[in-house]
Amino acid sequence: MxxxxxxxxxxxxxxxxxxxLAGATAQAQSRTGQAxxxxxxxxxxxxxxxxxxxxxxxxxxxxxxxxxxxxxxxxxxxxxxxxxxxxxxxxxxxxxxxxxxxxxxxxxxxxxxxxxxxxxxxxxxxxxxxxxxxxxxxxxxxFPRFPRVEVPGTSGSNTDRIFELRTYFSHSDTAGATKFGMFDTGGEIEIFRRTGLKPVFFAQDLTGPRLPSLTYLLTFPDLAARERSWSSFGSDPAWRRLIATPGLTDPEITTGIDNQILKPTPYSEI
Incomplete structure (x- = not known):
């Protein structure tokens, strides 16, 4: 079971x-003061x-x-x-x-x-x-710059709240690290927040059938809010510049995306 x-x-x-997974990571965090x-x-x-x-x-x-x-x-x-x-x-x-x-x-x-x-x-x-x-x-x-789950607030109707689970796959460790860096240090998470794409977590996949990959979870008050936020993100000038940068385009660093819309159960703590 x-x-x-x-x-x-x-x-x-x-x-x-x-x-x-363990000792070297803890030592590095101690040296850098990372959470x-x-x-x-x-x-x-x-x-x-x-x-x-x-x-x-x-x-x-x-x-x-x-x-x-x-x-x-x-x-x-x-x-x-x-x-x-x-x-x-x-x-x-x-x-x-x-x-x-x-x-x-x-x-x-x-x-x-x-x-x-x-x-x-x-x-x-x-x-x-x-x-x-x-x-x-x-x-x-x-992710180093997103070290803990961020639980969404309780404003609005919890019966309408949705979550979006997305996984990005890459063809090589180098490409995967590049996509990882776009989120963690390249400003993509900040663009998410600014355009209403509220993250719950960002993570590097350690196990899975199609490594390298990364996974993240977003939350929205409802499906209509999701549509508005993704539209705003897609037209954001900073995002348009980032995605057009040589070496950062989707064909160069991603081989596919899995995407699902989820609903929290009544007993879910997130």
């Missing part, structure tokens, strides 16, 4: 991709229509999210897919203070008696009543 994710395999894959960068686990639960989602919702709401918060993780986001591939499905975003906290979570859950009690229906699910069809996990690390 969800507590049995093979974290060692995920970390091994990240290391093979040339990612330094500690969160590590994100993005769980993708694949579902089938019927009672499956209700069972998974109960586990996440009553067992996993409260226990993860007691373990020092969070805020935890839980989202359903409304536009794009993956429906029916559920995304769960778990921020960790460090990679060590990601590795330690299963042990902390195992020692949490309240979690064990609340998770019994999930942990002991019968083969004919599974809580999900399959589970994929992606591990990410926050």
């Amino acid at each position: 969800a507590t049995q994710i093979d974290r060692r395999s995920l970390l091994a894959g990240a290391a093979l991709g040339g990612v330094t 500690a960068r969160e590590v994100y686990e993005l769980r993708t639960y694949r579902l089938v229509n019927g009672p499956m989602k209700e069972r998974l919702d109960a586990y996440l709401r009553d067992a996993f999210i409260p226990a993860a918060r007691r373990a020092g993780c969070g805020p935890v986001g839980a989202f359903t897919v409304t536009i794009g591939p993956g429906s029916p499905g559920l995304y769960v975003l778990v921020p960790y203070p460090s990679i060590e906290d990601f590795v330690a979570l299963p042990g902390r859950l195992a020692g949490d008696k309240r979690y064990a009690k609340a998770a019994e229906p999930f942990s002991n699910a019968a083969p004919g009543q599974p809580p999900y069809a399959s589970l994929d996990v992606k591990l990410m690390r926050a």
Whole structure:
């Protein structure tokens, strides 16, 4: 089940991709005074229509999210897919203070008696009543200049609020680093903010099927606000100059983009 994710395999894959996950990173942050960068686990639960989602919702709401918060993780986001591939499905975003906290979570859950009690229906699910069809996990690390999740405010109707999950893929490490730099140091995040594209996180993907890649999450009061903000962004003079710069054009540094519109569940903390 969800507590049995093979974290060692995920970390091994990240290391093979040339990612330094612990000691050297901490030393560099200490030297530069940078804020500690969160590590994100993005769980993708694949579902089938019927009672499956209700069972998974109960586990996440009553067992996993409260226990993860007691373990020092969070805020935890839980989202359903409304536009794009993956429906029916559920995304769960778990921020960790460090990679060590990601590795330690299963042990902390195992020692949490309240979690064990609340998770019994999930942990002991019968083969004919599974809580999900399959589970994929992606591990990410926050950008240096966007080191922590930014939880959106509560103004407006939460029933209308949407989130947009986007992943950019590149053909080489050099191209991926260039796209990463456009956001982190090249001013693209500032253009996002100015034009109403409110970010929740920006992260480098450490694991995944199409590395190198980066992922970010935006939020909007509703779909109409999303359309207005993207229109404003597309016509922004600073963005037009940036995207036309030789070496920074999409054909040179990106091979594709995945995009989904999500809705927060009633129990989502983001």
